[in-house]
Amino acid sequence: MGQTREALIEATKHLLAEDGYGSTSPRDILARSGAGQGSLYHHFRGKSDLAAAALHEVSAEMRTAVDDRLDAAADPVVAVLDWLQAPRDALRGCRLGRLAAEPAIGEAVIAAPIAAYFHHVQGRLAARLGEAAAAGRLTDGMDPGEVAASLVAVVQGGYVLARATDDPAAMRRAQAGAAALLRACCRPVEGDNR
Template sequence: MYSGRMTTPERLIEATQELLWERGYVGTSPKAILERAGAGQGSMYHHFKGKPDLALAAIRRTAEQLRAAAELPLSTPGTAYARIEAYLLRERDVLRGCPIGRLTMDPDVIVSDELREPVDETLDWLRERVEGIVQEGLENGEFTASLDPRATAALIVATVQGGYVLARARNSAEAFDAAAQGLLALLRHAAA
């Protein structure tokens, strides 16, 4: 499953990322991690203090990857609307849900300040990044002055996260697409 060039810690982190996305924290057992990583018994404790330490490394890696994936469309040249549109319509595995957003529903992650921190930081980063783009659109006269950048950024992030939930509930990416298209229609209506 993993290339022979990956180190054992890398295989453990990647396996944990996948399992957290699929099963959540409680459903991700050390045995499942070792099996998925193709690592020997005791490998996890040789490289990490235990499951919480490995989970934290995996959540941080997932957060970095999510930020990088979001930054690509958000940093493309073009209008603020075009950049937001590119972010909303970027290719995603909608039916799997957001690997970070899903962790907010995991009680063991939420009660742990340490595990929750990279989740909070990532969602905060995304809201702030989108808020800056909306602010640019206001400053460039692209949106009407009545558009609140902070509230609009929160709406965009909530629409994406809610779109994942709706798509998973219906087992159809169309639910996500409808949410994104509805938000884009509102933003077009807010165009100056």
């Protein structure tokens, strides 16, 4: 019984990433999961309940990946730059950010795991930038939370530009521009000649 539930969730995770919420039907989910007719409604109240379970898992996976990247470097500026410049599949788009443009985002059960991811990313970036500010690395007047929100917006905007223009280089240009702005707002570590 647990295997069928997990198969439904896994199938939904993949279909949401590939097709979005509106284009994913219960029939598609059953076909992808290999689950029998009626299984979806045995384990979930409906499509939105199943999608919410899948999105909670995706959100948790993506938060872990962010944490791993932001915790990899001792220097907070290096860690934030590493997150910002990480390779991304620009034409596929953000697995969660893509869903923010769909009407289903108006359903609290769908919005919650997406919002949780973005709050987490902004919070983690703000914390690392706060470390930089405490060490005197950010120029005066730079608010770590505002900078974090801007960096998340640049990455999400990079996805949109890349998909809208069918040009993955649009993401790389957005990342490079934001990285240059961040470096310009940071004082180097004493003794660092980079």
